[in-house]
Amino acid sequence: MSKDATIDYKNLDVLRKHTTENGKIIPSRVSGTTNFEQRRISTEIKRARFLSLLPYTDRH
Amino acid sequence: MRHYEIVFIVHPDQSEQVPAMVDKYKKTIAESGGSIHREEDWGRRMLAHPIEKIHKAHYILLNVECDKAPLDEIVSSFKFNDAVLRYLIVKRDHAITHQSFLGKEREDELRREKEDALPSQAKKLENSKDSVVKNSTESNQEPEKEKPSDSNDAHEQVSEVLSTPESEE
Numbered sequence: 001m002s003k004d005a006t007i008d009y010k011n012l013d014v015l016r017k018h019t020t021e022n023g024k025i026i027p028s029r030v031s032g033t034t035n036f037e038q039r040r041i042s043t044e045i046k047r048a049r050f051l052s053l054l055p056y057t058d059r060h
Numbered sequence: 061m062r063h064y065e066i067v068f069i070v071h072p073d074q075s076e077q078v079p080a081m082v083d084k085y086k087k088t089i090a091e092s093g094g095s096i097h098r099e100e101d102w103g104r105r106m107l108a109h110p111i112e113k114i115h116k117a118h119y120i121l122l123n124v125e126c127d128k129a130p131l132d133e134i135v136s137s138f139k140f141n142d143a144v145l146r147y148l149i150v151k152r153d154h155a156i157t158h159q160s161f162l163g164k165e166r167e168d169e170l171r172r173e174k175e176d177a178l179p180s181q182a183k184k185l186e187n188s189k190d191s192v193v194k195n196s197t198e199s200n201q202e203p204e205k206e207k208p209s210d211s212n213d214a215h216e217q218v219s220e221v222l223s224t225p226e227s228e229e
Contacts, residue, residue: 009148010121011161051067051148052107052117053162060109 007040009047015054019045023055061094063125063152066134069111070118072104074143078118081141085122085134094126097155100163111145121163123156 007014018026018033018041025045028038048054066085070078078101086096102119111117124131131149138147159167 008161010163013161047148047150049108051069051119051146052109052111053105055108 007037007044009044009051009053011044012048012053015041015045015048019054022058023049024057061125061127063097063123063155064131065150065152065156066120066122066124066147068120068138068147069145070120071114071143071145072116072118075104075118077143078120081143082120082122085137088130088133089124089126092127092130094124094130096122096124097157098123098160100160100166102162102166103169114145117145119162121160123152125155 009015018031020026025042028035031038033041045054049056070081082099086099089096098121100121102121104116104118107115107117135147135149138144
């Protein structure tokens with residue numbers, strides 16, 4: 001992912017790139033994301049899920 | 061004083077109350093000596109998953125700088141207000157004033173709606189134009205003769221017709 005793209009629960013386009021079609025978080029071992037970024041991404045995805053901006057699963 | 065980012069989701073049926081609610085919260089913060097750095101209304105959004113069997117809800121974002129007491133007051137009012145489906149409070153290190161991604165999205169949406177409203181008027185004109193052209197072909201055969209000629213002429217005709225229908229109807 002590009003460095004300037006800010007990782008934020010409101011920035012859904014970035015977060016969507018780090019989730020699968022089912023809404024699962026893509027592991028850094030697959031995406032190659034650095035550990036530092038992956039930790040941020042996972043918390044921000046979870047915040048977005050809580051606010052119903054992103055799905056937890058595709059079976060809602 | 062700390063910086064907080066507050067997002068809360070309001071039941072769509074209580075959407076009209078939102079401005080009053082936001083004013084109330086802003087007042088409690090202002091009275092305690094805090095300040096509001098950013099305020100965004102994301103409007104009614106589709107929820108990614110239903111909450112309390114609701115599929116659409118009104119989103120509000122507030123970036124504030126305040127003490128613990130007014131924040132606690134706001135949180136308790138969230139808890140006792142059935143209209144608030146969910147709220148998220150995030151501590152921030154500094155004041156955030158620039159427009160958020162979702163706020164931008166919302167603005168783009170509103171702009172698009174405005175732009176869509178204008179072409180729809182144009183469509184109406186087009187429809188009326190068709191009827192006008194039909195009338196003219198019935199009355200005299202001049203337009204039919206001109207049709208096989210250059211497309212530029214046709215465009216001119218269209219623009220002429222576009223300007224007339226209001227007077228014709």
